[in-house]
Amino acid sequence: MHEYGIAENILEEVLKALEGRKFERITKIELEVGQFNLVTEKSLQEAFELAAEGTPAQGVRLDIRMSAGMEIEIKHVEAV
Numbered sequence: 336m337h338e339y340g341i342a343e344n345i346l347e348e349v350l351k352a353l354e355g356r357k358f359e360r361i362t363k364i365e366l367e368v369g370q371f372n373l374v375t376e377k378s379l380q381e382a383f384e385l386a387a388e389g390t391p392a393q394g395v396r397l398d399i400r401m402s403a404g405m406e407i408e409i410k411h412v413e414a415v
Contacts, residue, residue, distance in 0.1 A: 338374050338382035341407065346386050349412055358414035361392040365411040369404035376401065 349364060368374065376399045387393045391414070400410075 338378045339386060341372065341374060342379060342382040342386040345383065345407065345409065346390065346392055348409060349392065350390070352409070352412065353414055356414065359391065361395050361412060361414045363396045363398065363411070363413040364392070364409065365398045365400070367400050367402050367406070367408045367410055369406045370401050371403075371405045372407060 345364070345366065349361065353361070366379075368376075368379065379399060380397055383392075383395075383397050387395060
């Protein structure tokens with residue numbers, strides 16, 4: 336599943352960005368996803384839920400904004 340690989344990469348990047356910070360869970364991730372990645376908001380959301388199981392991102396609110404192009408950019412992360 337193409338979306339699952341993308342979700343895993345996003346999760347890895349988020350966890351790497353939070354290294355060294357003290358937090359219990361990730362509550363929100365804002366993403367900008369290029370439409371040429373050939374994923375839908377719904378499919379990426381579902382894939383992320385699977386990838387995040389058992390991690391601090393389990394149950395995260397994932398806000399996805401679709402854009403032109405190929406880029407996937409993590410715009411904002413909230414953790415408590």
